Amino acid sequence: MIESIQGLDLVQEINKLRVQKNAVILAHNYQIPEVQDIADFVADSLGLAYAAEESTAETIVLCGVEFMAETASLLCPDRTVLLPDTQAGCSLAQSITGEQLADWKHQYPEAVVVCYVNTSAEVKSLSDYCCTSTNAVQVVESIPKNQEILFVPDMFLGAYVKKKTGRKNIRVWMGECHVHAGISEESISTARKEHPKAEFLVHPECGCISSTMYLTAENGKGTHDARILSTGGMIKHAKTSSNKEFVIATETGILHRLEKDNPEKSFFPVSRANVCHFMKMITLEKVYRSLKEGVHRVTVDESIASKARIPINRMLDLQRTSPASAK
Ligand code: SF4
Numbered sequence: 638m639i640e641s642i643q644g645l646d647l648v649q650e651i652n653k654l655r656v657q658k659n660a661v662i663l664a665h666n667y668q669i670p671e672v673q674d675i676a677d678f679v680a681d682s683l684g685l686a687y688a689a690e691e692s693t694a695e696t697i698v699l700c701g702v703e704f705m706a707e708t709a710s711l712l713c714p715d716r717t718v719l720l721p722d723t724q725a726g727c728s729l730a731q732s733i734t735g736e737q738l739a740d741w742k743h744q745y746p747e748a749v750v751v752c753y754v755n756t757s758a759e760v761k762s763l764s765d766y767c768c769t770s771t772n773a774v775q776v777v778e779s780i781p782k783n784q785e786i787l788f789v790p791d792m793f794l795g796a797y798v799k800k801k802t803g804r805k806n807i808r809v810w811m812g813e814c815h816v817h818a819g820i821s822e823e824s825i826s827t828a829r830k831e832h833p834k835a836e837f838l839v840h841p842e843c844g845c846i847s848s849t850m851y852l853t854a855e856n857g858k859g860t861h862d863a864r865i866l867s868t869g870g871m872i873k874h875a876k877t878s879s880n881k882e883f884v885i886a887t888e889t890g891i892l893h894r895l896e897k898d899n900p901e902k903s904f905f906p907v908s909r910a911n912v913c914h915f916m917k918m919i920t921l922e923k924v925y926r927s928l929k930e931g932v933h934r935v936t937v938d939e940s941i942a943s944k945a946r947i948p949i950n951r952m953l954d955l956q957r958t959s960p961a962s963a964k
Contacts, residue, residue, distance in 0.1 A: 648675055651924055651925050652675075654929055658695070660695070661688075662676045662677050662700065663688050663698070664700040664701065665679070665681070665682065665701035665890075668700050671921050672920070675921065679894060681769070683772070684868060686949070689709035696717045697718045701919075703723070703730070707758045711945050718936075720935050721933070722919050725916070725918045725919060727814070728815040728844075729843070732810070732812030732813065733756065735757065741789075742763065749784055751780070752764035752789050753791050754767055755814075758937045758941050759945075762941045766951050767948035768952055769952075770794055770847055770850065771867045772955070774798055775959060777798050777807070786804070786806060797850045813844060814843060814844025814845050817845045817848045819912070822860075825849065825852070825857075834880070835882035835883050835884045835903075835905060836884070837862060837883075838864050839866070840868065842887070845887070846887055863886070875902065881902050882903045883895075883903070883904050885905065888911055888912065
């Protein structure tokens with residue numbers, strides 16, 4: 638579909654501006670299909686961080702939410718990072734502020750902090766390690782067993798990590814993403830009963846799915862044979878599996894890529910209501926304006942950035958040296 642303003646072919650105009658401005662367009666899997674289709678690279682938050690770091694473009698247009706643009710800006714301080722809509726936030730990232738984390742650390746001065754990538758740069762600057770849903774267990778296992786850990790801000794991911802690692806010395810912040818409510822134990826059971834031949838795939842990106850990860854660790858109803866796959870893993874699996882039907886637990890945005898790559902197969906979301914409205918705020922028109930007017934530039938003050946890079950780089954280094962890298 639071609640969106641237009643004042644008779645402009647937006648796809649054509651974006652393509653011209655992308656060359657003129659030496660820009661790369663990075664889009665998260667949860668973006669609307671039109672935005673995914675004009676992006677140079679579509680991935681989860683870890684993939685976008687790598688893509689930003691590896692790109693040589695002068696301008697990075699980040700079609701995702703604010704913390705992703707901040708992460709790109711932290712990793713590429715010499716480049717211009719643009720977020721096409723400043724309202725594209727994240728309810729999970731907003732569930733803890735720097736001040737709240739500083740207070741919590743004050744109560745447990747011996748603890749180290751592991752923060753989910755869905756956090757502000759300020760929260761990252763107060764953390765020791767960063768993680769995504771895919772590598773959270775691996776990151777926690779890299780920390781000495783007797784070291785107390787404060788895990789922020791996703792309570793479901795924290796509970797999942799506690800269960801998987803068997804560690805009792807993890808304190809979990811009670812934050813959550815508003816989208817996860819769309820995927821309940823009941824909705825998983827119902828979707829699986831409706832599609833009894835389908836494989837059950839779980840995409841562990843974002844807080845919208847961490848409650849399902851927790852259920853799989855607990856063996857909740859209908860989740861015992863779930864395959865938890867990264868973006869790349871899910872796309873590869875859907876292509877190579879002999880199965881023709883899949884029930885997918887994730888925000889609905891990833892279905893676009895799966896359906897595009899596998900037109901002969903059927904993908905059923907656990908719930909059509911599992912939509913992150915922050916992720917749907919970016920439109921082709923906003924991407925066009927972003928490139929044309931150089932808005933909205935995302936920068937992080939160097940006093941925060943220098944500290945926030947430490948936990949991010951620890952995670953990226955661990956991921957690079959892992960044989961099971963999700964990259
Ligand atoms: S799905 Fe949830 S965790 Fe992910 S960006 Fe949206 S609000 Fe944040």
